[in-house]
Structures are given as structure tokens and as C-alpha cells.
Amino acid sequence: MPPPPRSLHDKHTLKLWQRLTRPLVRWYARLGLPRSGWLLHYWGMNRAQDFKNAPIVEIKEKWHGHRIRLDLADFFQRCGYFMSSYHEKDVLCVLDHGLRAGDHVVDGGANIGLVTLFAAGKVGPTGRVDTFEPSPELLPTLRWHISENKLSQVVLHEAGISDEPATLTMSIPSLDNTGAGTLGALPPRYGQNTREVGTVTTVRGDDVLDASTDAPLLVKLDIEGFEFKAMQGMAETIRRRRPAILCEMLDEMLALNGASSRSILEFLHPMGYHPFGLDRKGWRGGHKLHLHPLLGNHLRFEKDVFWLHPESTMWERYAGCMQQPGQYWRHHQLQAAGLKAARGG
Numbered sequence: 001m002p003p004p005p006r007s008l009h010d011k012h013t014l015k016l017w018q019r020l021t022r023p024l025v026r027w028y029a030r031l032g033l034p035r036s037g038w039l040l041h042y043w044g045m046n047r048a049q050d051f052k053n054a055p056i057v058e059i060k061e062k063w064h065g066h067r068i069r070l071d072l073a074d075f076f077q078r079c080g081y082f083m084s085s086y087h088e089k090d091v092l093c094v095l096d097h098g099l100r101a102g103d104h105v106v107d108g109g110a111n112i113g114l115v116t117l118f119a120a121g122k123v124g125p126t127g128r129v130d131t132f133e134p135s136p137e138l139l140p141t142l143r144w145h146i147s148e149n150k151l152s153q154v155v156l157h158e159a160g161i162s163d164e165p166a167t168l169t170m171s172i173p174s175l176d177n178t179g180a181g182t183l184g185a186l187p188p189r190y191g192q193n194t195r196e197v198g199t200v201t202t203v204r205g206d207d208v209l210d211a212s213t214d215a216p217l218l219v220k221l222d223i224e225g226f227e228f229k230a231m232q233g234m235a236e237t238i239r240r241r242r243p244a245i246l247c248e249m250l251d252e253m254l255a256l257n258g259a260s261s262r263s264i265l266e267f268l269h270p271m272g273y274h275p276f277g278l279d280r281k282g283w284r285g286g287h288k289l290h291l292h293p294l295l296g297n298h299l300r301f302e303k304d305v306f307w308l309h310p311e312s313t314m315w316e317r318y319a320g321c322m323q324q325p326g327q328y329w330r331h332h333q334l335q336a337a338g339l340k341a342a343r344g345g
Contacts, residue, residue: 002069002141005058012053018044029082030062032089045078048176054078061085061114063092064121066149068114069141075176077112086114090278093289094246094306095119095218098317099127104215106205106243107131108161108230109223111179112141119218120151127153130209134160134200135170135181160223162202163232170197182224184257205234216313217243225253228263239271244314245307251300261299268307275299276306277328291321292328301330 014022025043029036044050054072061068062084070077079087086092095115099105099122107116110133119129131154133142139158146154160168160183172181174193180186183202186194219234221227227247231238238245245268249261265275274293281288291306299305308315 002144003056005056005069012055013050014044014054015050018050026082026084030084032083040079040082045082046075048075051078051176057081059084061117063118066117066121066145068112068117068145070112071141073176074178076179080114086118088304090280090304091115091220091246092118093280094278095122095220097289097321098218098244098314099123100216100317102126102215104210104213104217105129106161106209106217106219106234108205108219108221108227109133110138110142111135112138113145115220116142116154117145117149117151119220120149120154123153125153128210128213128215129154130157131155132157132159132161132203134158134183134202135178136198136200138178138181157203157208160200160202160226161205161221161230161233162226163229164202164204165207166202167199168202170200171195172197180224182226182253182256184225184253187252187256203233205230206236207233209234209237211237214241216317217241218246218314219243220246222248225250225255225257225259228254228259228267229257231264231267238268242272242309242312242314244312244318245273247305247307249299249302249305261302261305262296264305265296265299272309272311273307274310276308276322277302277330278304278306279328279330289318289321290323291318292323292331293325298331 029040051073056069056071058069070081072078072081095118101124103123105119105123110116110131116129116131133139146156168183170181170183171186171194173190174195181197221230223230251261254260276291277294279290279292281290308318
């Protein structure tokens with residue numbers, strides 16, 4: 001079991017003005033109002049030293065009313081506290097737009113389960129969420145979230161998802177971010193600020209996913225450089241069911257595990273998949289999803305890439321979000337940077 005929640009009034013290193021303004025800042029961020037990210041930064045949410053002795057708190061998630069426990073000493077769990085949900089709005093926007101009751105979701109790299117909880121709320125009791133998390137430090141909270149919210153549609157795999165069954169050592173930067181844990185090598189930029197979490201196991205998706213269902217499937221992979229390995233381990237599922245795949249694609253992490261964004265392209269493109277960049281229309285609080293077609297040389301500039309197959313149910317659901325090529329704001333930035341480089345600027 002995770003540690004019990006403690007009072008927000010327990011002493012830690014927040015200044016008096018931060019304590020007084022916290023309810024207002026949290027209200028603003030929870031609503032996703034314009035410049036809420038800037039406000040949180042100015043208020044001091046990013047200063048890890050201010051939260052070393054911060055409490056574990058219990059709140060209700062804003063989308064489906066799930067009870068969640070959050071350790072405010074962890075950066076991304078602090079984000080969850082202020083926003084009352086998972087912090088990456090683009091990811092939630094994709095799930096919110098495409099998932100229906102009875103659907104199937106694979107959450108690769110669940111952490112404490114905030115995406116799993118959101119997906120479970122969308123697919124309902126007739127759906128299924130296979131959630132994968134190997135970290136012994138995170139599993140107690142993930143188990144609590146599933147049991148406390150009585151989510152019978154969630155199947156927990158206490159393992160990493162990869163290309164083969166294995167026993168590996170999990171490492172993490174010695175920072176306030178448990179989400180950076182990896183089964184591979186950590187980037188040199190962390191220096192000596194790393195620690196080992198423990199020995200964990202991995203499984204192949206094709207070995208553990210239910211092969212008898214043809215329910216529409218969405219796969220989310222955020223596993224710190226093991227994304228390509230996970231795809232290889234569920235290649236048969238991908239070929240047969242043509243799921244939508246939302247994949248973090250950071251070449252820095254992929255390279256440490258013998259892959260790259262190009263490797264993923266060369267794996268999925270022959271199967272008929274098309275990559276899209278994620279964007280949302282209007283103010284940052286908006287939830288109008290825009291999907292922008294990506295060229296191969298654009299993949300390395302995207303943190304998350306959404307892969308869709310034209311002969312799938314998921315393609316039909318997201319077709320109305322697809323934009324014409326060349327309209328993506330990031331493409332214009334890349335074009336301007338290229339012109340500047342060509343001119344020697």
C-alpha cells in the first residue's frame with residue numbers, strides 16, 4: 001500500500017505567500033486557463049527544493065471523479081495535483097476524442113496510472129485497459145488507484161513491455177521525477193545523479209494481450225527509449241488489429257537502446273501506418289484536436305507521434321481532426337530555421 005495522505009498544512013519549505021496563493025493558482029491551472037503553465041512556473045512549482053518535505057495528498061481527478069494519491073515531492077505528480085489530472089493535455093485530448101465504451105487500451109509505462117484512470121473512464125466497464133508498469137516504487141500507488149476506484153476493466157501487468165521476456169535493472173535520475181525511470185541506459189547529461197530502483201521483468205505484448213478480441217485498440221507507449229522494443233514485441237497484434245499508436249519518440253533515449261525515430265518509421269510504414277503530430281486549436285485550455293501529417297525528417301522534432309492506419313476504425317474516428325500538409329506551426333518554425341541556416345544566419 002502507498003503511504004497515507006498527510007495534511008497540506010504539514011510544514012515544508014513553501015514560503016508564506018505561496019501557501020496563501022496556492023488555492024487560487026490551483027483553481028486557475030485546474031481550469032486550464034491561458035498561461036497557466038507560466039503561472040505555475042512563476043509561483044514556484046518547478047523548484048524541487050521547495051517540495052522536498054511536501055506531503056502525499058489525496059484529491060479527485062477532474063474528468064471521471066477518480067480518487068488519486070499524489071506525492072508532491074515528485075514533479076509530475078505535482079503537475080497532477082495542480083491540474084487535477086494527467087498533465088499532458090495533448091495526450092488526454094487524443095484519448096478523449098477517439099475512445100468509446102467497450103474499446104481496448106494498452107498503457108505502456110503507466111507510472112502511477114493517471115492515463116490508465118482516464119482511459120478506464122472512457123472505455124467503461126465493458127472495455128479493457130492493459131496497463132504495464134515495472135517500477136517497485138510506483139506499483140503500490142498504481143495498485144491503490146485501481147482497487148480504490150474499483151476498476152475491474154483494468155488489467156495490471158507488473159512488468160515492462162519489451163521485445164522479449166527478460167530481467168533488467170531499472171535506473172532513475174536522482175531528481176524529483178520518477179517518470180524518467182528506464183530499463184536501459186540513462187543519458188550522460190544526468191552525470192552521477194542516478195540511482196538503481198531494483199530488478200524488474202519485461203514481457204512481450206503478443207504473449208500477454210488477449211488475442212481473442214477485435215475491439216478497437218489504442219496503444220500508448222511512454223517507456224523512456226523502449227518504445228521500439230515494445231512495438232517489436234507486439235508486432236503480431238499491430239499487424240492483425242491495426243491499433244492507433246501514441247508513441248513518445250525521443251531520439252536521445254531511443255539511441256541508448258539501439259533504435260531511433262527512423263527505426264520506428266521503417267517498422268510501421270511498410271504496414272501502412274501514417275504519422276501525425278499533435279496540436280490543439282485555440283487557447284491552451286482548448287480541447288479541439290488537430291492532427292498534422294508528418295514527413296520522415298520531421299519525426300525527430302516531435303516528442304509524441306500519433307500513428308494511424310487508413311484501414312482501421314481509429315482512422316475513421318480521427319479523420320475529422322486531420323489537417324492539410326504544411327499548416328502545422330512547428331513546420332513553419334522548422335522551415336524558417338532551415339532558411340536561416342542556409343543564409344548563414
